[in-house]
Amino acid sequence: MSAQDKTPDAERSSSNGFLLALAALIWMAAMLWSARATITGGGDAEMEVTSTAYALPGAVTGALVGGAAVALALITRLTRRRELGPTVRFAAATGAGLALGALGAVAIITINTEGWIYAVVGGTVAAAATIGGALAGFRQPRVLAAVCWAAIAVFLVGFVLNVFQDPVLKALGSGSTEASQSSAANWFTFLQSFLSGLAAGLIAYGVLRRFRRRAAGEDVAWPLYALAGAGPGLLLVVGEALTRTAGSRVLELAGKVSELELVVQRMLSGARFNSALIVLFVGAISATIAVGRTIKSPEAADSKPAVSKPAASAKRAAPKKSAPAEKAAAETASAE
Numbered sequence: 001m002s003a004q005d006k007t008p009d010a011e012r013s014s015s016n017g018f019l020l021a022l023a024a025l026i027w028m029a030a031m032l033w034s035a036r037a038t039i040t041g042g043g044d045a046e047m048e049v050t051s052t053a054y055a056l057p058g059a060v061t062g063a064l065v066g067g068a069a070v071a072l073a074l075i076t077r078l079t080r081r082r083e084l085g086p087t088v089r090f091a092a093a094t095g096a097g098l099a100l101g102a103l104g105a106v107a108i109i110t111i112n113t114e115g116w117i118y119a120v121v122g123g124t125v126a127a128a129a130t131i132g133g134a135l136a137g138f139r140q141p142r143v144l145a146a147v148c149w150a151a152i153a154v155f156l157v158g159f160v161l162n163v164f165q166d167p168v169l170k171a172l173g174s175g176s177t178e179a180s181q182s183s184a185a186n187w188f189t190f191l192q193s194f195l196s197g198l199a200a201g202l203i204a205y206g207v208l209r210r211f212r213r214r215a216a217g218e219d220v221a222w223p224l225y226a227l228a229g230a231g232p233g234l235l236l237v238v239g240e241a242l243t244r245t246a247g248s249r250v251l252e253l254a255g256k257v258s259e260l261e262l263v264v265q266r267m268l269s270g271a272r273f274n275s276a277l278i279v280l281f282v283g284a285i286s287a288t289i290a291v292g293r294t295i296k297s298p299e300a301a302d303s304k305p306a307v308s309k310p311a312a313s314a315k316r317a318a319p320k321k322s323a324p325a326e327k328a329a330a331e332t333a334s335a336e
Contacts, residue, residue: 017073017141020148024069027155028100031062032107032125039111039118046257049117053254053265056121056247057272060128061151061239063104067097067132069148075136090137097133101126117250124246128239143224146207147231150200154232154279157196161188193275197282201229204283205290222291229287233280240273 035055039048071093078084078092105122112118135144161168165188172191174184205225212219244251251269255262 017069017076017145017148020145021069021073023152024066024148027152028062028066028104028129031058032104035059035121036107036111039108049250050254050257050261052117052121053250054268056124056250057239057243059104059108059121059125060242060247061236062155063101063125063128064132064235064239065148065151066104067100067129068135068144069132070100071096071133071136072141072144072148076141086137086139089139090134093136094130094134096136097130098126100133101129104129117253120247120249124242127246128242131238131242132235140220140224142208142211142220143228143231145211146204146228147235149207150204150228150283151232151235153199153203154196154236157199158192161192161195189271189275190278193278194282196275197233197279198286200232200279200283201286201288202290204228204231205287208291209294222288222295225291226284226288230280230284233276233278233283236276236279237273240269240276243272244269 035052035058038051038055041051074096075084075089075093084092105126107122108125109118109122138144168191169181169184169188172184172187174181205228208220208225208228251265255265
């Protein structure tokens with residue numbers, strides 16, 4: 001039986017994603033609540049537009065992870081009853097993401113049902129959740145679960161660093177001058193991206209190893225460890241692409257508020273993309289290094305049987321040599 005034929009059994013034994021779905025839903029709800037609070041907290045129309053542009057990327061990323069985790073939990077439950085064909089599996093996963101995305105869109109559109117900008121944001125959130133759900137249609141549930149857990153770890157790293165942003169900036173050299181503040185801010189962004197990528201790679205590795213233990217040693221190929229580590233960065237890249245395409249009208253409207261706001265939006269967009277690439281590559285490299293430390297070289301694997309065989313044969317040969325000697329001694333004693 002091929003590895004793909006065993007996939008449903010592996011899902012039943014190692015992809016129980018209800019806890020993951022709960023954590024992802026909490027994250028998505030937090031992002032939507034934060035976006036809604038940020039948008040409604042604006043004092044005038046211009047502030048409301050710029051606040052919407054600032055809140056859009058976080059809501060999109062949360063919807064991506066939420067859609068993937070919820071769809072994965074649904075597929076896990078369905079495959080416990082019977083095996084799903086590729087078409088049914090993909091349709092169920094995509095439908096779960098679409099349903100969750102529709103709920104997320106309602107949370108944004110109801111801010112002002114007459115404003116087209118909220119319809120654009122709601123549609124972008126729904127599209128993100130649908131794309132995330134479609135990812136569960138692929139027959140790699142362990143890898144997707146590891147990616148979702150690693151993405152949540154990336155969110156937690158960013159949250160903790162932003163809570164302690166002031167002391168961290170001071171430690172990075174932020175002072176009273178604009179040059180020192182700008183330099184410290186750049187180092188802070190890089191530090192957050194690097195630590196996020198490191199956490200993504202290690203968490204993805206740990207989740208896949210845990211699945212391996214639960215599946216009685218059945219493991220995924222080592223390149224999939226790298227893919228799982230790079231997964232959160234890939235989701236950030238996809239989220240940025242959705243923000244620039246589906247949500248482009250929001251960013252364009254925010255850029256029309258002033259020339260300064262246009263520059264800020266472009267800088268933030270470039271910074272998010274660069275940060276996503278850092279998370280992607282650091283996550284892939286750290287996961288690869290982690291799994292590489294557990295892979296034994298062919299020479300080491302071949303040397304163990306070569307050493308053990310002579311020892312075992314020597315133990316088996318010892319009784320054979322002593323039997324004739326004992327027999328001769330018995331015959332001599334009887335002759336006497």
